[in-house]
Amino acid sequence: MNLTPALGQALRAARRVVAVTGAGMSAESGVPTFRDAQTGLWEQYVAEDLATPEAWERDRAFVWAWYLWRFGRVRHVAPNDGHRALAEWARHPAGPEISVVTQNVDDLHERAGSDPVVHLHGSLAGYRCEACDEPYTEPIELPEQEVARIDPPRCAACGASVRPGVVWFGEMLPMDEWVRGVELIEAADLVLVVGTSGIVHPAAGLPALARAAGAVVVEVNPGTTEVSDVAHHVIRSTAALALPALVAAATP
Numbered sequence: 570m571n572l573t574p575a576l577g578q579a580l581r582a583a584r585r586v587v588a589v590t591g592a593g594m595s596a597e598s599g600v601p602t603f604r605d606a607q608t609g610l611w612e613q614y615v616a617e618d619l620a621t622p623e624a625w626e627r628d629r630a631f632v633w634a635w636y637l638w639r640f641g642r643v644r645h646v647a648p649n650d651g652h653r654a655l656a657e658w659a660r661h662p663a664g665p666e667i668s669v670v671t672q673n674v675d676d677l678h679e680r681a682g683s684d685p686v687v688h689l690h691g692s693l694a695g696y697r698c699e700a701c702d703e704p705y706t707e708p709i710e711l712p713e714q715e716v717a718r719i720d721p722p723r724c725a726a727c728g729a730s731v732r733p734g735v736v737w738f739g740e741m742l743p744m745d746e747w748v749r750g751v752e753l754i755e756a757a758d759l760v761l762v763v764g765t766s767g768i769v770h771p772a773a774g775l776p777a778l779a780r781a782a783g784a785v786v787v788e789v790n791p792g793t794t795e796v797s798d799v800a801h802h803v804i805r806s807t808a809a810l811a812l813p814a815l816v817a818a819a820t821p
């Protein structure tokens with residue numbers, strides 16, 4: 570992969586790196602994105618039927634089954650070379666501090682060894698009570714096949730339904746995670762924007778925030794996005810191909 574001298578220099582000089590990641594980061598692990606033609610989840614499913622508080626109110630069992638099915642799929646896949654490259658870079662003796670700020674609800678960054686991982690849109694692995702917010706930690710059986718409806722369990726504390734621990738359209742981001750993400754971006758000298766269409770706010774504002782705060786911004790994405798114009802460097806390749814090359818250039 571041909572990286573410009575300026576990008577090589579920025580990679581080697583970086584001391585605080587943040588990877589802002591979206592669904593494309595996990596695509597090569599076999600987790601579908603949301604908006605890619607043919608394969609994106611929102612090409613096959615209607616977001617309003619599944620990822621909104623109204624959908625949950627309408628049919629909890631339908632929404633619950635869909636999230637369990639997605640989590641089941643994630644259990645069966647592994648981090649790809651892109652996830653692994655970020656974690657390996659952080660372990661390099663002369664490497665920078667590397668944080669991940671992700672919109673993804675999978676746990677592939679953690680399983681690759683990255684730390685910290687800030688989840689702006691929650692996590693498939695975390696469930697909580699819809700009414701009292703009590704975390705639900707009982708084991709949950711994940712379906713092997715897509716199942717139309719599964720009744721969610723009840724909260725032991727108040728009896729209300731347990732819900733997926735993800736952010737739906739129209740909901741606020743978890744405030745602690747958002748504040749942490751912004752702090753990390755503002756302190757970064759290099760920000761890698763990987764596999765996000767840059768459509769969903771407020772996460773989509775992070776690349777511009779990074780640039781305004783003085784970081785070098787690098788986009789890794791095979792396609793042009795809403796945030797491409799913000800990047801100082803653009804790499805039109807996939808996460809699993811580009812990130813190992815970037816890390817190799819950073820740690821000669």
Ligand code: OAD
Pocket residue numbers: 590591592593594596597602603604605609620672673690736737738763764765766767768769789790791792793794806807808809
């Ligand atoms: P999208 O599906 O909107 O965008 C995926 C991006 O990944 C696109 O820009 C693709 O070009 C790119 N891409 C595809 N394959 C790639 C690969 N192998 N390597 C690198 N990039 C690749 O996903 P997000 O931007 O993450 O929110 O979507 C943002 C939010 O919208 C999600 O967190 C979710 C969704 O609705 C909620 O559910 C609240």
